[in-house]
Amino acid sequence: MIAPTLLGHVGAVSGAAISVRQFEGVASGIAIIGGRSYRVGQVGSFVRIPQGYHDLYGIIAEVGATATPEAAENLSSRGERWMTVQLVGEIVETAFERGISQYPAINDEVHLVTEDDLAKIYGTAEKGQVVIGRLAGAESIPVRIDLDRLVTRHSAVLGSTGAGKSTTIASLLRAIVHSPSGKSDFPSTRILLLDIHGEYATALKKIAHVFRVSPSDDEKPLFIPYWATDTTELLAFLMGKVSDPAFASITDRILAKKLQLAKGGNFDGVDVNSLTFDSPLPFSLKQLWFDLIDPEIKTWKENTQINSAVQKAGDAEKLIAPIYPLPGQGNTPPFANKTGVLSIRRQLDQMRSRLLDRQYDFMLHPGDWEPAVNDEAKKDLPELLDSWLGTEKPISILDLSGIPSGVLHHLVGGILNILYEALFWGREASEGGRQRPLLVVMEEAHRYLGKDADGPAKAMVQRIVKEGRKFGVGAMIVSQRPSEIDDTILSQCGTFVALRLSNAGDRSKVQSALPDSLSGLMDSLPVLRTGEAIITGEAAKLPIRCRITLPPEDARPSSEDPKVTQAWAKPKAKEDYVNLSGPWRAQNPKWKHSKKGT
Template identity: 90%
Template sequence: MIAPTLLGHVGAVSGATISVRQFEGVASGIAIIGGRSYRVGQVGSFVRIPQGYHDLYGIIAEVGATATPEAAQNLSSRGERWITVQLVGEIVETAFERGISQYPAINDEVHLVTEDDLAKIYGTAEEGQVVIGRLAGAESIPVHVDLDRLVTRHSAVLGSTGSGKSTTVASLLRAIVRSTDGSSNFPSTRILLLDIHGEYATSLKKIAQVFRVSPADDEKPLFIPYWATDTTEMLGFMMGKLSDPAFAAITDKILSKKLQLAKGGMYDGIDVNSLTFDTPLPFSLKQLWSDLIDPEIKTWNENTQLTSAIEKPGNAEKLVAPVYPLPGPGGAKPFANKTAVLSIRRQLDQMRSRLLDRQYDFMLHPGDWEPTLNDQAKKDLPELLESWLGTDKPISILDLSGIPSGVLHHLVGGILNILYEALFWGREAAEGGRQRPLLVVMEEAHRYLGKDADGPAKAMVQRIVKEGRKFGVGAMIVSQRPSEIDDTILSQCGTFIALRLSNTGDRGKVQSALPDSLSGLMDSLPVLRTGEAIITGEAAKLPIRCRITLPPEGARPSSEDPRVSQAWAKPKAQEDYVSLSGPWRAQNPKWKRGKEGN
C-alpha cells in the first residue's frame, strides 16, 4: 500500500543536494493527511527520506522545470515534475541532529513532512530555548531559538520598512524576558537597547528602564560623560583637526591632570605607573580650555617675558578668556608670547562653541558626572555602570532620538566603549560579562555602521563582534538596509532573522552571508507577510519560516504606519501649530505648552 505522505523518489544525488522525481499519483497541489491539508512541493517546506532506523530531512529549494537534473533534460523524463531538495539533518532514534551521516540512494522514497514529524524537530524545548513564534506552515508548532548562541554568536534582524522589524525586535526581547505564562525564565537578563528613533519606550516600558535626554516622569536622564569615552575621538569632536605636536601637548596636559587626581587615592584600581590620557578619570574641559587659551593670546610688558600685560583675568567656569592688549607694532610693547604657543586659536573657539551649545549638555555637562574646575565629580564610573547595567529591570533603553545626528557616531562609539571596556576588564567579576552576559541591540545600525563610515561606533562594533563572545558581550544588529552594513560586521553575525526584503542588493547581501545555501528559500523574502521571518544560523536548529508572535495591543513600538483614510475622514478640528514648533525648538516630542520643565 502506498503511504499517503509519499511525494516522490530520489532521482539524483549531488552532495547535500538531491533531485526528486515527483510521484505520478500526486496529482493535486494539496494532500489531505490525517484530516489536515498539506501543500505538495512548497518551496521552504520539509521532506523526509526514511533510511531504516533513522530519517533524513531536507528543505525544498526549487520546484518545476528548472529543478530538472541536467542529465535528464534531453531524455523522455524531461517532462516530469522535479524537486530540488537541500539535506539539512537527520533524526537518530528520537533526537534531531544537524548534518547527515549518510546519503540517500537512487529511488529512495521521499515523503511529505507532517506536523507530527515537525514536532519531533521543534517540539522539544531544551534548556536555554526561547519561544519566539510559530511555524508559518504549521501554526501549532512553536519555534524555539537557542539563547546562548543568539547572544554569544551575535545576530542580525533585517527587513524593509514596514516589514515588522521593530515589532519583531520588541517581541523577541519580551520572549527572552517573559515566558508565555508571564513568569521570568531568566531573572538576571541584561539587555541594553540603543533606540535611535524613540520607538521602544512604550512597548517595553513594563520591563525596561528608559534613559532619555529630556526624560518623562518615569524615565531617567541620559548622560554620557565625555571623560569616560575615547579621548582621541572626544578631542576630534571638540576641536576638529589637530596637528601632531598640538595633540601631543593637549594629551600631556590631560595626563598631568589625571595623574595629579590619581595620586589623591580617591579612585579604586588606579596605578600611576600604567596611567594614560585615556584612563577613565574625570577632568574639567572648561579648565582645559582656559589653560590652553591663555598662552595663545598672552602678551608681555617686556621682551624678556617677565611681567604679564593682562588687563582682565578670565573666568574658566563661564568660559571667558582673559583680556590682553594686542602685540605692539614692530618692536614696541606689549610683546607677543613666545612659549607654549600651539597655534590652535581656531580649534579653541570651536571647543568653546561646543561647550556652550546646549544640545550637547548630555555629554559635555553630564549632571553629577561633570567635574568641577579642580577635576572633582559627585558621581563616578561605578554609578554610571550601575544605572545602565544594574537596574532592577532586565532591559535598559538608551533613547537617542533627541541626539544631534552629527554626533551620533561619536556618541554610539562612546557608549559601546564604556560598556565593552568595563565588561572586558571586569570579566571575572560577578557583575562582569562572563558571569552575567550583556546583549547590545543596535537599532538603525546602517546609520553608523555603513561601509564608508569611519568613526568610533564602527570600530567598537567590529571589536565586539570579533572578540565579544569570549567576554560575554553579544550584539544584535537591526537594519532595513543590510547592503549598507559593513561586511566584517555582518559576516560575524551567526543568526539571521530576515523579514521581507524587496531590494535585490539587500537580499543578495543576506543570501551571501547565510550559512545555508538555500537560494530557493531566500527567494521568498520579497513575499513574506508582515511579521513573518526566515530564521537561520547558529540559534536555529534548521532554517525556519516563522510567524513571529506579536506583542499585545498597546505594547508595540511606535513605528506603525498612520491610518491615512481614518485620519483624513475625521472632521477638521481647531488647530494650534505651536504644538509643532514647540517640540521642535525643545527637541522633545513630548513637549506641552505650559508644562513645567519644558
C-alpha cells in the first residue's frame, strides 16, 4: 500500500543536493493527510527520507524545469516532474541532529513532512531554548531557538523597512526575559540595546531601564564619560587633525595628569608602571585646554622670558583664556613665547567650541562623571557600569535618538569600548562576561558599520564579533540594508533572522553569508509577510520559516506607519507650530509647549 505522504523517489544524489522524481499520484499539488491539507512540492517545505532506523530531512529548493537533472531532461516530455532537495539533518532514534551521517540511495522514497514529523524536531523543549513564534506552515508547532548559540555566536536581524524588524526585536527580547508562563527562566539576563531612533522605550518599559540625553520622569540621563572612551578618537573629535609631535605632546600631558591622580591611591587596580594615556582615569578637558592655549598666546616682558606679560588671568572652568599683549616688532617688547608652542591655535579654538556646544554635554560634561579642573570626579567607572549592567531590570536601553549624527560613530565606539574592555578584563569575576554574559543589540547598524566607515564603532564591533564569544560578549546586528554592512562583521554572525527583503543587492548579501545548500531558501524573502522570518544558522535546529509572536498592542515599538487616511479624515483643528520648532531645538520629541502668556 502506498503511503499517503509519498512525494516521490530519489533520482540522483550530488553531495548534499538530491534530485527527486515526483510520484504521479500527487500531481494535484495538494495532499489530505490526517484531516489536514498539505501543499505538495512547495519551495521551502521539508521532506523526509526514511533510512531504516533513522530518517533524513531536507528542504525543497527548486521545483519544475530548473530542478530536472541534466541527464533526465529528455524524459521531461513524458510528464515527469522533478524537485531539488537540500539535505540538512537527520533523526537518530528520537533526537534530531543537524548534518547527515549517510546519503540516500537511488529510488529511496521521499515523503511529505507532516505536523507530527515537525513536532519531533521542534516540539521537544530543551534547556536553554526560548519560544519566539510558530511555524508558518504549522501554527500549532512552536519555534524555539538556542539561547547559548544566539548570544555567543552572534546574530543578525535583517529586513526592509516595514518588514517588522523592530517588532521582531521587541518580541525576541521579551521571549528571552519572560517564558510563555510569564515567569523568567533567566533571571540574570543582561542585554544592552543601542536604540538609534528611540523606538523601544514604550515597548520594553516594564523590563528595561531607559537612558536618554533628555530624560522624562521615568527615564535616566544618558552620560558617556569622555575619559573612558578611546583618547585618540576623542582628540580627533575635539581638535581635528594635529601633527604627530603635537599629538605626542598632548598625550604626554594627559598621561602626566593620570599619573598624578593614580599616585593618590584612590583608584582600584591602577598600576602606575603600566599606566598609559588611554587608561580609563578621569582628567579635566577644561584644564587641558587651558594648559595648551597658554603657551600658544603667551608673551614676555623681556626676551629672557622670565616675567610674563599677562594682563588678565584666564579661567579654566569658564574656558576663558588669559589675556596677553600682542608681541612687538623686532626687539620691541613684549616678546613672543618660544617654549611649549605646538602651533595648534586653530585646533584649540575648535576644542573650546566643542566644549561649549550644549549638544555634546552628554559626553563632554557627563554629570557627576565630569572631573573638576583638579581632575577629580564625584563618580567613577564602577558606578557607570553598575547603572548600565547591574540594574534590577534585565535590559538597558541607551536611547541615542537625541545624539548629533556627526558624533554617532565616536559615541557608539565609546560605549562598546567601555563595555567590552570592562567585561574582557573582568571576565573571571562574577560580574564579568564569562560568568554573566552580555548581549549587545545594535539597531540601524548600517549607519555606523558600513563598508566605507572608518571609525571606532566599526573597529569595536569587528573586535566583538571576532573575539567576544570567548569573553561573554554577544552581538546582534539589526539593519534594513545588509548590503551596506561590512563583510567581516556579517560573516561572523552565526544566526540570521531574515525578514522581507525587497532589494536584490540585500538579498544576495544575505545569501552569500549562508552555506550554498541554503541559498535557495532565501529566494522567498521578497514574498514574506510582515512579521514573518526565515531563521537559519547556529541557534535554529533547521532553517525555518517562522511567524514571530507579536507583543501586546501596548508593548510594540513606536515604529509603525502612520494611518494616513484616518489622520487626514479628521476635522482640521487649531494648530501651533511651536510644537514642531520646540522639540527640534530641544532635540527632544517629548518637549511640551509651556504656552507663556496664556
